Amino acid sequence: MTLQLIPFIMLDGNAKEAILFYEGSLDAKVAFKQTFGEGPETVPEEAKERISHSVLKIGEAELFIADTFPDEPNQPGHRVQICITSPDMEKSKQFYDALQQGGQVITPLQEIYFSPAYGVITDKFGVTFQIFTRR
Secondary structure (H helix, E strand, O other): OOOEEEEEEEEOOOHHHHHHHHHHHHOOEEEEEEEHHHOOOOOOHHHOOOEEEEEEEEOOEEEEEEEOOOOOOOOHHHOEEEEEEEOOHHHHHHHHHHHOOOOEEEEEEEEEOOEEEEEEEEOOOOOEEEEEEOO
């Protein structure tokens, strides 16, 4: 697998509606969809039906869509993010270290149940990047 930059739309409870909209308007196909309730962690009742992650295929391109966790701020500059997907942990660390210069760490680069190295940074220009390493 090669390095990918994928647009990631973050919504506040209406990701299911957006997915249906993009299926109809962009001929998107759902390749993956999971709610917070389907994940391995215990979540509050109001979070269970929210989309924790989805992958839509539009032609050869991918689009990620998810909901924020309830009561998590969904600020205008964070609604569309870029997910850098890498098969290499060292490359992920390199991107993470470079992007945090003058920026703000949202989630430290760490192992999490779906990735051996995942982190979120808003760079010095206000662009939010998710660094995702595939297993």
